[in-house]
Amino acid sequence: MRTRFVRSFVLVVVMALVLGGSGALAQELGPAADQATAQLQGQHVQLVGQIGGPTFGVAVRGAYAYIGVGPRLFVLDVSSPSSPTVVGQTDVLPGVVESVAVAGNYAYIADGYAGLRIVDISSPAAPVEVGFYDTPDYAQRVTVVGDHAYVADWDSGLRIIDVSVPTAPTEADFYEIAGRAADVAVVGDYAYVADRDYGLRIIDISVSGALTETGSFETPGNARGVAVAGDYAYVADGMSGLRIIDIAGTGGLTETGFYDTNGSSKAVVVAGDYAYVADGSYGLIIINVSSPETPTWHGERDTPGSAFDLAVTGDYAYIADSEGGLRIINVLDPEAPVETGSQETIGSVYGVTLAGDYAYLGAGTNGLQIVNVSDPEAPVEVGSYDLPSASYGVALVGDYAYVASDGSGLHAINVSNPAEPTAADSYITPDRAWDVEIAGHYAHVADRASGLRIIDISNASALTETGFCDTPGSAYGVALAGEDAYVADGGGGLRIIDVSNPISPTETGFYDTSGWTLDVAVAGNCAYLADGASGLRIIDVSNPITPTEAGYYNTPASARGVAVAGDTAYVADATGGLWVIDVSSPEAPTETGFHDTPGYAHRVAVAGDYVYIADGGGGLIILRFLSRRVYLPSVLRGW
Numbered sequence: 078m079r080t081r082f083v084r085s086f087v088l089v090v091v092m093a094l095v096l097g098g099s100g101a102l103a104q105e106l107g108p109a110a111d112q113a114t115a116q117l118q119g120q121h122v123q124l125v126g127q128i129g130g131p132t133f134g135v136a137v138r139g140a141y142a143y144i145g146v147g148p149r150l151f152v153l154d155v156s157s158p159s160s161p162t163v164v165g166q167t168d169v170l171p172g173v174v175e176s177v178a179v180a181g182n183y184a185y186i187a188d189g190y191a192g193l194r195i196v197d198i199s200s201p202a203a204p205v206e207v208g209f210y211d212t213p214d215y216a217q218r219v220t221v222v223g224d225h226a227y228v229a230d231w232d233s234g235l236r237i238i239d240v241s242v243p244t245a246p247t248e249a250d251f252y253e254i255a256g257r258a259a260d261v262a263v264v265g266d267y268a269y270v271a272d273r274d275y276g277l278r279i280i281d282i283s284v285s286g287a288l289t290e291t292g293s294f295e296t297p298g299n300a301r302g303v304a305v306a307g308d309y310a311y312v313a314d315g316m317s318g319l320r321i322i323d324i325a326g327t328g329g330l331t332e333t334g335f336y337d338t339n340g341s342s343k344a345v346v347v348a349g350d351y352a353y354v355a356d357g358s359y360g361l362i363i364i365n366v367s368s369p370e371t372p373t374w375h376g377e378r379d380t381p382g383s384a385f386d387l388a389v390t391g392d393y394a395y396i397a398d399s400e401g402g403l404r405i406i407n408v409l410d411p412e413a414p415v416e417t418g419s420q421e422t423i424g425s426v427y428g429v430t431l432a433g434d435y436a437y438l439g440a441g442t443n444g445l446q447i448v449n450v451s452d453p454e455a456p457v458e459v460g461s462y463d464l465p466s467a468s469y470g471v472a473l474v475g476d477y478a479y480v481a482s483d484g485s486g487l488h489a490i491n492v493s494n495p496a497e498p499t500a501a502d503s504y505i506t507p508d509r510a511w512d513v514e515i516a517g518h519y520a521h522v523a524d525r526a527s528g529l530r531i532i533d534i535s536n537a538s539a540l541t542e543t544g545f546c547d548t549p550g551s552a553y554g555v556a557l558a559g560e561d562a563y564v565a566d567g568g569g570g571l572r573i574i575d576v577s578n579p580i581s582p583t584e585t586g587f588y589d590t591s592g593w594t595l596d597v598a599v600a601g602n603c604a605y606l607a608d609g610a611s612g613l614r615i616i617d618v619s620n621p622i623t624p625t626e627a628g629y630y631n632t633p634a635s636a637r638g639v640a641v642a643g644d645t646a647y648v649a650d651a652t653g654g655l656w657v658i659d660v661s662s663p664e665a666p667t668e669t670g671f672h673d674t675p676g677y678a679h680r681v682a683v684a685g686d687y688v689y690i691a692d693g694g695g696g697l698i699i700l701r702f703l704s705r706r707v708y709l710p711s712v713l714r715g716w
Contacts, residue, residue: 118171118672118673119654119655119670119671119672119673119700120670120671120672121657121669121670121671121702121703121704122655122657122670122671122672122688122700122701122702122703123672123700123701123703124169124672124698124699124700125453125454125687125699125700125701126450126452126453126454126455126456126698126699127147127148127149127169127456127695127696127697127698127699128423128448128456128457128458128696128697129146129147129422129423129424129425129426129438129440129446129448129458129696129697130145130146130147130148130149130173130422130423130424130425130426130676130692130694130695130696131145131146131147131173131382131399131400131422131424131425131694132144132145132146132385132397132398132399132400132401132402132403132422133145133173133174133175133176133385133386133397133399134174134175134176134177134186134187134218134385134386134397135177135386135387135388135395135396135397135403136177136178136179136184136388137155137179137388137390137395138179140154140155140156141153141154141155141164141198141201142155142161142388142395142403143177143179143184143198144174144177144397144402144403144420145173145174145175145176145177145186145397146166146174146402146422146696147173147174147422147425147675147676147692147694147695147696148169148170148171148172148173148174148188148675148676148694148695148696149166149167149168149169149170149174150166150167150170150174150177150184150186150196150204151163151165151166151420152164152165152166152198152201152202152204153403153420154201155393155395155405155418157418158393158405158407158417158418159405159417159418160418161403161405161418161419161420163420164201164202165200165201165202165203165204166204167196167204167205167206168205168206169675169698170186170188170191170194170206170675171188171190171191171673171675172188172189172190172191172192172194172216172675173188173189173675173676173694173695174186174187174188174189175187175188175189175216175217175218176217176218176219176386177219178219178220178221178226179198179221180221182197182198182199183195183196183197183198183207183240183243184196184198184204185219185221185226185240186219187216187217187218187219187228187229188209188216189215189216189217189675190214190215190216190652191209191211191216191675192209192210192211192212192216192228192230193209193210193211193212193216193219193226193228193236193238193246194206194208194209195207195208195209195240195243195244195246197243207243207244208240208242208243208244208245208246209246210238210246210247210248212228212230212233212236212238213230213233213236214230214231214232214233215230215231215232216228216229216230216231217229217230217231217258217259217260218259218260218261218302219261220261220262220263221240222263224239224240224241225237225238225239225240225249226238226240226246227261227263227268228261229258229259229260229261229270229271230258231257231258231259232257233251233253233258234251234252234253234254234258234270235251235252235253235254235258235261235268235270235280235288236248236251237249237250237251237282249285250282250285250286250288251288252268252280252288252290254270254272254275254278254280254290255272255274255275255278256272256273256274256275257272257273257274258270258271258272258273259271259272259273259299259300259301259302260300260301260302260303260313260344261303262303262304262305262310263282264305266281266282266283267279267280267281267282267291268280268282269303269305269310269324270303271300271301271302271303271312271313272293272300273299273300273301274299275293275295275300276293276294276295276296276300276312276314276320277293277294277296277300277303277310277312277322277330278290278292278293279291279292279293279324279330292324292329292330293330294322294330294331294332296312296314296317296320296332297314297317297320298314298315298316298317298318298320298342299314299315299316299317300312300313300314300315301313301314301315301341301342301343301344302342302343302344302345302355302386303345304345304346304347304352305324305347306347308323308324308325309321309322309323309324309325309333309366309369310322310324311345311347311352311366312345313342313343313344313345313354313355314342315341315342315343316340316341316342317335317337317342318335318336318337318338318342318354319335319336319338319342319345319352319354319362319364319372320332320335321333321334321335321366321369321372323369333369333370334366334368334369334370334371334372335372336364336372336373336374338354338356338359338362338364339356339359339362340356340357340358340359340362341356341357341358342354342355342356342357342362343355343356343357343383343384343385343386344384344385344386344387346387346388346389346394347366348389350365350366350367351363351364351365351366351375351408351411352364352366352372353387353389353394353408354387355384355385355386355387355396355397356377356384357383357384357385358382358383358384359377359379359384360377360378360379360380360384360396360398360404361377361378361380361384361387361394361396361406361408361414362374362376362377363375363376363377363408363411363414365411375411375412376408376410376411376412376413376414377414378406378414378415378416380396380398380401380404380416381398381400381401381404382398382399382400382401382424382442382443383398383399383400384396384397384398384399384404385397385398385399389408392407392408392409393405393406393407393408393417394406394408394414399424399425400422400424400425400440400441400442400443401419401421401422401424402419402420402421402422402424403419403420404416404418404419405417405418405419423438423440423443423446423448423458423461423696423697424440424441424442424443424446424696425440425441425443425676425693425694425696426438426439426440426441426446426679426691426692426693426695426696426697427439427440427441427467427468427469427679427680427691427693428468428469428470428471428481428512428679428680428691429471429680429681429682429689429690429691429697430470430471430472430473430682431450431682431684431689432473434449434450434451435447435448435449435450435459435492435495436448436450436456436682436689436697437471437473437478437492438471438691438697439468439469439470439471439480439481439482439680439691440461440468441467441468441469442466442467442468443461443463443468444461444462444463444464444468444480444482445461445462445464445468445471445478445480445488445490445498446458446460446461447459447460447461447492447495447498448697449495450689450699453687453699453701454699456697456699459495459496460492460494460495460496460497460498461498462490462498462499462500464480464482464485464488465482465484465485466482466483466484466485467482467483468480468481468482468483469481469482469483469510469511469512470510470511470512470513470523470554470680471513472513472514472515472520473492474515474534476491476492476493477489477490477491477492477501477534477537478490478492478498479513479515479520479534480513481510481511481512481513481522481523482503482510483509483510483511484509484510485503485505485510486503486504486505486506486510486522486524487503487504487506487510487513487520487522487530487532487540488500488502488503489501489502489503489534489537489538489540491537501537501538502537502538502539502540503540504532504540504541504542506522506524506527506530506542507524507526507527507530508524508525508526508527509524509525509526510522510523510524510525510530511523511524511525511552511553511554512552512553512554512555512565512596513555514555514556514557514562515534515557516557516576518533518534518535519531519532519533519534519543519576519579520532520534520540521555521557521562521576522555523552523553523554523555523564523565524552525551525552525553526551526552527545527547527552528545528546528547528548528552528564528566528572529545529546529548529552529555529562529564529572529574529576529582530542530545531543531544531545531576531579531582533579543579543580544578544579544580544581544582545582546574546582546583546584548564548566548569548572548584549566549568549569549572550566550567550568550569550570550572550594551566551567551568551569552564552565552566552567553565553566553567553594553595553596554594554595554596554597554607554638555597556597556598556599556604557576557599558599560575560576560577561573561574561575561576561585561618561621562574562576562582563597563599563604563618564597565594565595565596565597565606565607566594567593567594567595568593568594569587569589569594570587570588570589570590570594570606571587571588571590571594571597571604571606571616571624572584572587573585573586573587573604573618573621573624585621585622586618586620586621586622586623586624587624588616588624588625588626590606590608590611590614590626591608591611592608592609592610592611592612592614592636593608593609593610593611594606594607594608594609594614595607595608595609595636595637595638596636596637596638596639596649596680597639598639598640598641598646599618599641600641602617602618602619603615603616603617603618603627603660603663604616604618604624605639605641605646605660606636606639607636607637607638607639607648607649608636609635609636609637610635611629611631611636612629612630612631612632612636612648612650613629613630613631613632613636613639613646613648613656613658613666614626614629615627615628615629615646615660615663615666617663627663627664628660628662628663628664628665628666629666630648630656630658630666630667630668632648632650632653632656633650633653633656634650634651634652634653635650635651635652635653636648636649636650636651636656637649637650637651637678637679637680638678638679638680638681638691639681640681640682640683640688641660642683644659644660644661645657645658645659645660645669645702646658646660646666647681647683647688647702648681649678649679649680649681649690649691650678651677651678651679652677652678653671653673653678654671654672654673654674654678654690654692655670655671655672655674655678655681655688655690655698655700656668656670656671657669657670657671657688657702669704670702670703672700674690674692674695674698675692675694675695675698676692676693676694676695676696676698677692677693677694677695678690678691678692678693678695678698679691679692679693686701686702687699687700687701687702688700688701688702
């Protein structure tokens, strides 16, 4: 569900008037509308900086490629495909860029829950958002024909937006399909919708206000993408590969042929005799469709992450690879496609820890990423280290970063030179390493199904396990205080483990929460739990044998991460972003601020006034907590 939070009736009025669907009044009000937008997106918390995020969408025109990088649109000069260069990027958009279409001087962005965003790209070095239309659900894909943008809006079906005035787009029409709209292609009077649940649907769009479905074909998989060429629609059908549908026959739609690709087909482009498929973890698949009845494999090129989208121009295919950024592949010889250039990105961010001028990120399949945050407004990637499995929690001691890396366990990485981190050693835990905290010579690893594992790190080049304590749930997070480890144990709630003897740690107490415990922080006599749908739970652990709940605060989404500084708890609340909770009275915690981040908030770290969010698809989000100061839009001042 969409997470938009309005804290008073006055702000509801502002949203209705200033942020209404057309955006016309917002355009007239200018800066006042911008301030109102910021107020609706957060209170007492200011966006300071951002870096990273996955690449889901790409469009190419002339010498430029336009790609999504998390919540930003990047403009790249690809006149030399072997050395693409970033020439410009937008400010942070309110959602993660899912797809991009380019027409005239504008880029049209399907921005997830933030709907359709319109960016002026007439100056490639300074792309700027000029208009938006907040569609009802989740904008997945967009295509533009003439004065209209056609948005595949998930549960809200096909939305047709009049963009003749880019600064004030308005909805012209819509058609709610039975399933979920994942992609749309438009040819003549028809829109061809990839319906994730039911295959291909054809909508007659010739009569405004009277859209009708004229045909459908249920594919065996999950229709993710669609392209139309001649008498055929080509459907990227998830695990069922490429399906070719005859759309010209008088007896209804029929499947002419199919090719079962190796992976999960997500997007398709047809050029000449070939269909080019973005096939998830298998990259680019090239299929000869000169005979639609018998399509044949012709070539493929793997990409480092998961291929989500593609554009084909001339001799090149441009692949939006979720964690691998932009990959440029020469397809002059379809039987032997060759990668010629790339623009890599940090990708999604799931964990964050701070040390000195650096943020160390658990970046999923992109391993450990190191970012210089000495200027929080302009974070800069300085180094990275690839790991064999997805990376989540990170802890720092001296010159070493210790990374909890899913199925490959705990890794010790020498980061004395952040620009060139090197491996020291690793220890493969029995299950899936998710989080890590360090005290003295020991790393304490939350290892999902195998509970708490204690690793001796006195010699970073020779990691050894000294002991473990199995927990009944799924260990997602761990915090240390004194001689106790506090484990966020999923369905097992909070487990308190005495680790004074690292050879034989023992559970001393537990508290079974009502939710799914994903993270824990300890301050004073309280443990603060990110408890999924149950929000923030505050547990009195002054007697660790019999912990009791002191208080709670139900955050609006799903609490996944928590950090505590002084009397304030900071909660990473999934689609709810950051929630700031005053816990000076644990029995009666109160909200003091929030910020709706563009991605999915997983973890949070705090340094002074700055809050760092591992925001999944939103990358690393850097915020500043403004205490209880109130900032109102100028249109409200004096009321």
